Each structure stands twice: as C-alpha cells, then as structure tokens.
Amino acid sequence: LSPRPPAAENKFAKFLLSCLKCCFWCLEKFIKFLNRNAYIMIAIYGTNFCTSARNAFFLLMRNIIRVAVLDKVTDFLFFLGKLLIVGSVGILAFFFFTHRIKLVQDTAPPLNYYWVPILTVIVGSYLIAHGFFSVYGMCVDTLFLCFCEDLERNDGSPERPYYMSPELSEILLKGHLEPSKSADSQG
Numbered sequence: 376l377s378p379r380p381p382a383a384e385n386k387f388a389k390f391l392l393s394c395l396k397c398c399f400w401c402l403e404k405f406i407k408f409l410n411r412n413a414y415i416m417i418a419i420y421g422t423n424f425c426t427s428a429r430n431a432f433f434l435l436m437r438n439i440i441r442v443a444v445l446d447k448v449t450d451f452l453f454f455l456g457k458l459l460i461v462g463s464v465g466i467l468a469f470f471f472f473t474h475r476i477k478l479v480q481d482t483a484p485p486l487n488y489y490w491v492p493i494l495t496v497i498v499g500s501y502l503i504a505h506g507f508f509s510v511y512g513m514c515v516d517t518l519f520l521c522f523c524e525d526l527e528r529n530d531g532s533p534e535r536p537y538y539m540s541p542e543l544s545e546i547l548l549k550g551h552l553e554p555s556k557s558a559d560s561q562g
Contacts, residue, residue, distance in 0.1 A: 415517050419524070431520065438523045441547075449515050453508045457501065464500040468493045522547060 409428050412435060416427035435442050470476050472489040486492065522539055529535040537544055 411513070411516060412520065415513075415520050418517075419521070434520065434523050434527070437527075441523070442519075445515070445519055449512065453512065456508060457504045460504040461497055461501045465493065465497045468496040518543075 409432060412431035413424055413428035416422065416431045417424065420427065420430075422430070469489075471479060471483050472486060472492055474480050474483055474485075476483075522543065525537055525539050529537050531537050531544075539547075
C-alpha cells in the first residue's frame with residue numbers, strides 16, 4: 376500500500392481552494408462597490424443603509440452600460456494621471472539625487488546608491504496620488520449617481536427640466552436626445 380498524499384498536495388483541494396478564493400474576491404469587490412454607492416445614496420437622501428444600498432444597486436443596474444463605460448474611462452484617466460505624476464516626480468528625484476539640477480545641486484546629499492531614495496520617492500508619490508485620485512473617483516461616482524437620478528426623475532421638458540449643467544447634458548445625453556430630435560423633425 377502506498378501512503379496517501381497530504382491534503383496540501385491534493386489536486387481537488389487546490390482546485391476547490393482556488394475557486395473559493397475567486398468567489399470571495401468577487402464578493403469583496405461587489406460589497407465594496409455596493410458600500411461606496413450606498414454611502415453616496417445615504418448622503419443624497421438620508422435613508423438607512425439597506426434602503427440606500429438597494430436603491431443604488433437598482434439605479435446602477437438600470438444604467439449598466441453607462442456605468443461600465445464611465446468606470447473604464449475614469450479608470451483609464453486616473454491611470455494616466457497617476458502615471459504622469461509618478462513619472463514626473465521620479466524623473467525630478469533622479470535629477471535631484473544625481474546632482475544634475477544646477478539650482479539645487481548643493482542641497483542634495485552626496486550618495487553612493489541613489490536608487491533607493493528615488494524608488495522611495497516614487498512609491499511615496501504613487502501612494503499619495505492614489506489617495507488623491509480615490510477622492511476624485513468618489514466625486515465622479517457621486518456625480519454619476521446624481522446624473523442617473525436626474526434622468527429618471529426628469530424628462531427635460533419645461534415642466535420637468537433636467538437639473539444637470541448644460542455641459543454635462545451635452546456630453547452625456549448625445550445619443551439619448553438624438554432620437555427625440557429626429558422624431559420631432561419627421562412629425
């Protein structure tokens with residue numbers, strides 16, 4: 376008789392553990408998404424958490440395509456912003472610590488290994504940029520939820536006008552307003 380392999384080497388156990396990790400990762404992302412939008416709805420309406428979470432979830436599900444597009448566009452813009460900030464700070468730190476900036480050449484300490492402080496500055500600038508952009512991300516989500524609420528409560532008529540700014544309506548309602556204009560011109 377050959378001895379049984381330990382549980383850590385069991386292929387089924389590894390597969391099951393991987394599936395559970397994936398499920399819990401998805402659950403964590405969903406709960407973070409739900410919490411973020413529920414807190415926005417609490418701030419807007421002052422309702423309790425469960426009601427706000429339900430209202431936010433159904434509002435976003437009714438506008439799922441807009442949510443996906445906005446999420447990807449803002450993620451890309453925030454990535455470019457972080458890349459620009461971290462890159463420029465990294466280049467500036469490189470020139471500072473290698474004494475290539477004549478103006479502050481005497482203030483930089485002489486170093487044998489300048490990569491450690493440069494990498495520290497780069498990591499620090501990334502963390503700070505990430506913190507600032509997460510605040511902007513919350514603002515974008517808040518404005519988007521207000522936009523979706525405005526679309527559902529108002530129709531743009533003189534009796535129920537949109538409360539969004541004309542610039543925002545021009546950007547986000549291009550495809551939404553085109554069919555009504557063409558229907559008016561045909562009738």
